[in-house]
Amino acid sequence: MSGRPWRGLMLAARAAWRWLRAFSGDAAYEAYLARAVEGRHLSRKAFYLDGLERRYRTTSRCC
């Protein structure tokens, strides 16, 4: 019985952590690798720089 709230708390913390990583872009490269064709993907650095160029090419922040 005492383990249940802890498990719920751990699950919630894990979900929050996953959200934070995805929201910040921290997990973006892993997600990209999971979809990329074997042997034909960008390096982590190239992927990061490419993502920045794409994001700031259009209106990305508002008033």
Next chain:
Amino acid sequence: MQRLLTLVLWAAVALAGAGALAAIALSRGEPVNGVFFVVAAAGTYLVAYRFYSAFVAARVLALDPGRATPAERLDDGRDYVPTNRWIVLGHHFAAIAGPGPLVGPTLAAQFGYLPGTLWLIAGAVLGGCVQDLVVLAFSLRRDGQSLGEMARREVSRRGGMIAMASVLAIMVILLAAVALVVVNALKQSPWGAFTLGATIPAAMLMGLYLRFWRPGRVLEASLGGIVLVTLAVLGGQWVAHHPHWAPFFTFTGPALAVAVIVYGFAASALPVWLLLAPRDYLSAFIKVAVVLALAAGIVAVRPTIQMPALTRFVDGSGPVFAGTIFPFCFITIACGAVSGFHALIASGTTPRLLTRESDARLVGYGSMLMESFVGVMAMVAACALDPGVYFAVNAPAGVVGASGAAAATTISGWGFHLDPATMDALARSVGEQTLWNRTGGAPSLALGMAHIFSGSIGGERLLGIWYHFAIMFEALFILTVLDAGTRVGRFMIQEILGHAWSPLGRRGSWPATLLTSGLIVAAWGYFLWRGVLDPLGGINTLWPLFGIANQILASVALVVATTILMKMGRRRYLWVTLLPAAWLVAATLTASWQKTFDADPRLGFLAQARLLDERADSGALPSEKAAETRRIAFNNRLDAGVTLLFAALVVLLIAEAALEWYRILSGRKQSVVHEAPYVRSRWLEASP
């Protein structure tokens, strides 16, 4: 049974919201608690989201979770990526929430708390959220097309050009207005100037870390960045009390304006990874955290609202900006209720990330509700201040008087008793040299936030730290808007010039980058510079111009959306977009007319220009002063021209759209929507 429980629950939410709204609307003289604002807003938002957004999504837009989105059909792992809707909600909210919903309500508080609060809530649920949702949904069905592209394809070629021209013109005024807010917040403030200045090397350090040492490890870098900016806030206190460093970091308005202009140029021309991106990461984290902390702070502290429901300035004689409630309350609130700029975000990156069409409801409508809530909290923070203090901070010296004694007499004469010693003590308690005439909205908002935060943690002892933390928070994401906006403005100019001479359109070309960065910075820098020199504080001119521009862009978006709805055969639901569009067009055209032609020199640009010309020609002024007066008169005529340009753009687009509507309704033209072909979603097939 469950149905009955649901019914009871929603009835309770609706009653709580309506009761709180009634309490703040009907109170005259009795103290009102800030928590009522939170309950009124939250209750209305929940009901609006549950019922009205569901109606718009299902009946008006017929969003279909079984239809594959661009993210699914064109998934390339880079531009188009199916993403969890809660993550897209976070991204979209971080993108749309800028300084507007904080500054606009703070300035509009001069009318009292009631008009602004009602518009923040009603305008958002019936106008702003609807705009964001419909534009997102329509872009989603067009592979993430931009607003300009949708206007071109669905209204007319000319309509598309008008939309693009509106965006560039509006960008210039927006950047000038937000830059002026930063300058006014930091002038004569060594603590603030040091803190914000220190965020630049902090961001660059993060940029180097992310580029060379740990590419893409955003959380690690952001954590380091947050530690550095916190140290910068604390270090600012030491600087402000240091006999040598305090004068070194004390800047006048013009000096800060030059610094911001140089910064804008550098941020636009430098590689995006070095300054713009890391600052954006920092800004996004701090923004979300502070918004949550402010909501918690209001509930914990339960501040009493000190501003009356309506002030004497509803007649248009306000010291913060001139003009009556209609249209200027709506123009000033702008982004907190309806923001045309959101249409650019909703037709930019966001539609390329949604996994299901039906997610547009949460992301489009839901994000705007959150932004409106930020606006309501800003209103609470501003109105929790003593009204005398609020006007002393926000009214320019040209209106209330240059000395503290004169200003206190003027403000007390308005019925808001103010002792000059109160202002001096307040300035000391937050570590500032002065708080008189700190126009722009940011300092008074920071004061309100500092009172709420210090009421929860640290008490009066930490008031200065909280004040400068709030200033850093506001300035940080204003600079993010400035960085990103200048860069996009540069690309727009490059695109236009590239048609005339193709080398100017090349993205990687250094001469083209430097030239176009210089052009966009010169455009907004000009308006910033004259705003800084304006004896009335500048914000009284620039913010209404920004508001008009922003609401005109919203009108453009809603007119384009109405055209698409008409083409989709949803004629019985046209009112959903047509009514907010009609309201915005009425407000913006009235404001444009009054700002240009009103006979009151405080309101009308041309009347002000004539008055200044008369003064310059009277011979009573020394020659140098007369020349400066003529320059200000010229600036007023330029403002009149810009205002009329904005009005002309929206009138032209409405004429283009009305012609298209007439052709469709009269059967002269077949109504064809240019949507991407229907493809069934594999997610739906995968689900049981």
